[in-house]
Amino acid sequence: MTTTVPVLVTGGAGYIGSHAVLALLDAGWPVAVIDDLSTGFRRAVPQHVPFYEGNIDDEALLKRIFAEQGTRAVLHFAGSIVVPESVSDPLKYYLNNVVRSRALMAAAVECGVAHFVFSSTATVYGEAGIRPLSELDPVQPVNPYGASKAMTERMLADVSAAHPMNHAVLRYFNVAGADPQARTGQATAGATHLIKVAVEAVTGKRDGVSVYGTDYPTPDGTGLRDYIHVADLAAAHVDALAALIAAPTRSLTLNVGYGRGFSVLDVLDAVDQLTNRPLKRTLAPRRPGDVASLVSDNSRILSTLPWRPRYDELATIVNHALAWERRLADIEAAESQAHG
Template sequence: MDTSQTMPVLVTGGAGYIGSHAVLALRDAGRPVAVLDDLSTGFAFAVPDGVPLYRGDIADAALAEKVFAEQGMGNGRGAIMHFAGSVVVPESVENPLKYYDNNTGRSRALIGAAVRAGVPHIIFSSTAATYGIPENSPVREDDPKAPINPYGWSKLMTERMLADAATAHGFNFCALRYFNVAGADPHGRSGQSTAGATHLIKVACEAATGERGHVGVFGTDYPTPDGTGVRDYIHVSDLAAAHVLALDALIDEPTRSLTMNCGYGRGFSVKEVLDAVDRVAQATIERRYEPRRPGDPPSLVSDPSRIRATLPWTPRYDDLDTIVAHALAWEEKLAGIRRNA
């Protein structure tokens, strides 16, 4: 029987922001890992030396079969960490079919390939957007799911597919509902590199390094303490660590599936985040106040009780200034690369 140390892991979207950090966490833990990514938003440089990179579509059944065979997956061996997909909420409102294709349709194809091969474990990159505008704050996993944008619906549909397929076909899964992921690898090995990213801390750090002229603040009339949106920010390396521990939990109890929030349980407003970037960068970012964006809830804060009770997960970077400092260091590294290119 595979142990967590010998279980081969395929990371889809492993050349992207969160996926690349999961690859680092697996490598640091001595786990065998490979990456499948079409590089539409990911970067080959984000995949560490020695990690096999398969470039292609997760919906390509022949490619999936080849990857599983070459990595020793199937017939009760192996795990998939599934990060590949589209993640921009406003874009999902403008182009919903792209999101139902990338996030739902292609996930269905990947799950089908895993079932045919007999891959026993899947960890899915889900989202707090499945809750929509929560009735309760902090929000718990069993609170109502009522997405207010196609991005959230596309992820919730995949959660449902996983649950139904796991019951029918005998694998287990873990759906991790992320809150706002930010920061970068503390050792500078990876970070958020996507051009045109919309994540607040990424955008603010670009402004702090001169890559942007200002930061847009979308909405100042929300029912929050300072009128701007409130979010629960989680450091990407803490999130990656949770994935490794979730894999251990699936291996240890192969008949159990899990759905868990990934957040710290504390929210910060847009203004508080921008103040933190000013503080860490020792500069003042220009702020431009604009109308609300479609699909944005006023506040989204996790109740992390379940993940803390289920996994031996102890976040190492639960501090807003630390998250900002790591994100800023990565942005400065990217700026240096661009200057020397």
């Protein structure tokens, strides 16, 4: 039986954070959420979950939350995540992902938070060629987004060495899909995730899909990515937190992926097959900061945690994303009607 402790989820009204909240609740953990709602949605957090609107660098607010909730663990998702935007606006990324994470860690240390799970990214590996990436590969980010996450990883390692707090760094590959029960999903306007863009095109929100880069050194010239279902990713956070509690002097760095890649064209072909309606595709130049391939070697997480993928078929990921997109259209229509 897993020992549960009160958990604060930062960015818990966002795409991945809201799934982590559901995964924790489903497993019986006490949960609270902080989110500034800059990209998240209040409706994504169940009404009975204590919710604090604010920023993670608001030290007074954090201390109040930790006291009111008896917080013993943090799952940290709050941050900025768009690679091309990080290239054009690096200071935004160093503020949101590094400076504000430092403030969160400082408050956590002062209030005796014992466990910290950090939402990192495979982007920290940089341009590593066409091969699966392991946690032993060098951290050599090629864009400010990856660099900001790498800096926060380093900060966490130093903080854990100096204070009684252990941590898990989870390096995500390409997150996709939605809650299998369609309780939550990605709702951010102008999202850049490929499967989200594709299902928006299916439902008429977009007129097609742009394929950025067709000259990569990959089998079909388009970028290869390890697409992981967001519900599997959320489950990995719960298992990682349980592992931290079970071994309070041990910290973890783990890839979270399936260990296989699909190209952009593979994904679009899968969407076409499921909907029986070919999407309009526009070929476009590479985007700044993108790499040819990001595929995980996931052997370490499989040997360290009880975590096992449940939704690793590409068709399943696309189906859940599509079901959520259709539900979201109904939600947004109802909200629009309510606001007159």
